[in-house]
Amino acid sequence: MWVVTSAIQPAIDMTAGERERGSLEALLCAPAHRWELLAGKWAAVSTIVLAGVLLQLGGLLFALTFLAGPSLLSTPDVGLSALLLLIMAVFMFSVMVVASELALAIRSKSVKEAGALLAPASLAVIVPAVMVQVINLDGVEAFWFAVPVVNVLLAMRELLLNEVNPTHTAVWFSTTMLYTTIALWYAQRQFNREDLVLSPS
DSSP states (O other), X not given: OHHHHHHHHHHHIIIIIHHHHTHHHHHHTSSSOHHHHHHHXXXXXXXXXXXXXXXXXXXXXXXXXXXXXXXGOOOOOOOHHHHHHHHHHHHHHHHHHHHHHHHHHHTOSSHHHHHHHXXXXXXXXXXXXXXXXXSOSTTOOGGGGGSTTHHHHHHHHHHHTTOOOHHHHHHHHHHHHHHHHHHHHHHHHHHTOGGGGSOOO
């Protein structure tokens, strides 16, 4: 949820916001490839998202430690391989989310329209997040690790328990790579549209 909600406002401002202000026309006419512009915007939004998530996580841990005491906060015993896979899962999920939100926002002609389009995106993550909480990890079917968003959330739950199932890992890794590739391809396609250089009015 933090990744999705943290990316909405900067993604809107760097796409529909620039289009509404008229600065996107000049940027797209600059001697740079469209994919370079997309990569720059993606890197900027990703940096903002990462900083926001780290600050939120730090604030949460501080509040829980201060209010509940350290006895209730036990650090998960996670091995190196599970930790590396966990970092990879979070990274791929962030790439997919930021690329998707940039692609959706660039289709909008105004900030208001982009907000109306991206607000339901944050709500769409709530359903899988709630679903993952009720799925029993003991004997869970492998197909759950192929469902978009659910696959990454299940992978995180499994990895935080220091469980590295080769079948589950292969399924969530390959499907997340596929969804991430599709999101990046879609974002690149939106940035290649010629009507982006035209005034939104």
